[in-house]
Amino acid sequence: MIVYEFKVKGKEKQYRAIDEAIRTSQFIQNKCLRYWMDNKNLGRYDLNKYCAVLAAEFPFADELNSMARQSAAERSWGAISRFYGSVAVASPRASNCKKKAKGKKGFPRFKKNCRSVEYKSTGWKLSVTRKAITFSDKKGIGTLRLKGTYDLNYYDIKKIKRVRLVRRADGYYAQFAIDVDVKVESEPALQVVGIDLGLKYFIADNRGNVEPSPQFYRQSEKQLNRANRKKSKKFSKQRKKNKQKQSNNYHKARNRYARKHLRVSRQRKEYCKRLAYSVIQSNDLVAYEDLNVKGLVRNRHLAKSISDAGWYTFRQWLEYFGHKYGKVTVAVPPHNTSQNCSSCGEKVKKSLSTRTHVCPHCNYVADRDINASINILKLGLSTVGHTGIYATGDLPSWAVGASLSSNGESVNVESPN
Structure with a gap:
């Protein structure tokens, strides 16, 4: 579909x-x-x-x-x-x-x-x-x-x-x-990759490649706040108290504010789509974290940055393109992937602000996200062949394309570019 x-x-x-x-x-x-x-x-x-x-x-x-x-x-x-x-x-x-x-x-x-x-x-x-x-x-x-x-x-x-x-x-x-079959035959890339999702880098893989986080909302935050203030100035509390319709100027300002948010949302979606397509085309197996984004955004210090990153959107497109081109996508549990050493396996505790992994047991030094991506790949490879393609046993999120989502968003609408 x-x-x-x-x-x-x-x-x-x-x-x-x-x-x-x-x-x-x-x-x-x-x-x-x-x-x-x-x-x-x-x-x-x-x-x-x-x-x-x-x-x-x-x-x-x-x-x-x-x-x-x-x-x-x-x-x-x-x-x-x-x-x-x-x-x-x-x-x-x-x-x-x-x-x-x-x-x-x-x-x-x-x-x-x-x-x-x-x-x-x-x-x-x-x-x-x-x-x-x-x-x-x-x-x-x-x-x-x-x-x-x-x-x-x-x-x-x-x-x-x-x-x-x-x-x-x-x-x-x-x-x-x-109602058509979206599967497309593709040549094997003979590569596997583990991906760590983060805030400093949007993704970091086990080969040391990183993709910076675009932060579309942060870039447009001043314009959004200005449009929101203009909208608020045109809101009449007296009209609301009397249960009257707000003025036409208020609705115009409200629409301008909504269009700015829509632009940011489309930028994020298109970025995640292109990056997921590139990852799938370059690899035969992609291992990534099974993050509970809904639970992570409860952290009031990181909620805005996590929402701006678009991790769940990236995962949806990654699984959709994996299904379409016949590639394996594996969601692994994220527990201790950043703490464990990818070289010796020992646990090295570190805070979120510590961006470099230094293992006192084997003296292995690497970027925190790259170390995590190696651990994710190891977990992904150990999962395949035992419990199936998906480590958690869940259906991939591309299945939402079988019916249109109720809020009017089309999850698998591919752009012509």
Whole structure:
């Protein structure tokens, strides 16, 4: 499964129609969740049937395509099944939270600010040139032009399983989920590598190569803070107290601030994507740390730097490209990889500020990150052939590409460059 993304161009009336479709999808999603809460012994197909009841009761819900309504119900069911596991009507004692399963697993919550609406196989039609898409439901979206470098003519229409309209700070986008095999045959590179992720260097490998951390957020922090102050000055507490809408100037400043954050996010994502592609193309086996980024950012002294580094994004792309090009990616436990000596194996305790590894047992001296990368490679090589490709036994994160993520981000959208 791959996801292609295009920017859509239309008139202001069409954009408002997209917003109305997104609000309707959010309404149906919340209604289905409430229906499940009131009747706990319901299944996935019961929520799909409930969409027809909502369409008969609310005229604006009937304007949305029937399969788009079912897609909204499936979002609710996805949140329910993530909490309870494969059997969504089981007791909360058997929930994924109790099992301490990885990933999103909290109790399903009502949505307040949805940014996308998803269509299945009906309700839309591509033009002959496949440079425009027409939505045929009663919301009045109409025909939208597609702006992008991808060519949908390579794929059969039946291969397009989902179409999603996404609202972002800089406009509206259309995402196409295409059911194709992403695997590509490649020649062996005859190289293996261990990678240590850090803050001083983004990555350091066992050969002594390092890649500096770009720190995109730090570079744009002054501009972001200035835009945030301008936004705050236009915020009216009196309007909020009277439950009135904020001024147009406030919403303009809010959009400018959001676009700056979006630019930083895209810079980080593109950097991680290019670096992961380079690492995968140069090696047959890549060993890296299985970091708990969500737990690491709880450190208030390092939270900003860790979030700015984008370790999890890099890991997602590394595993995706590893799957695509048939390379082995191994996630190893990070415990004591920086403390142990890669030469003799003895533990040498050092603080985070100590950047050079000096072993008093064998007199081995190396950069802290390079020493850790050698230990990571050793762990990775000892794992392969015993417990499988992934040391933790988890599914690789490229699997998220099989369905579009709920916040409108497309994880495996490859750039044309």
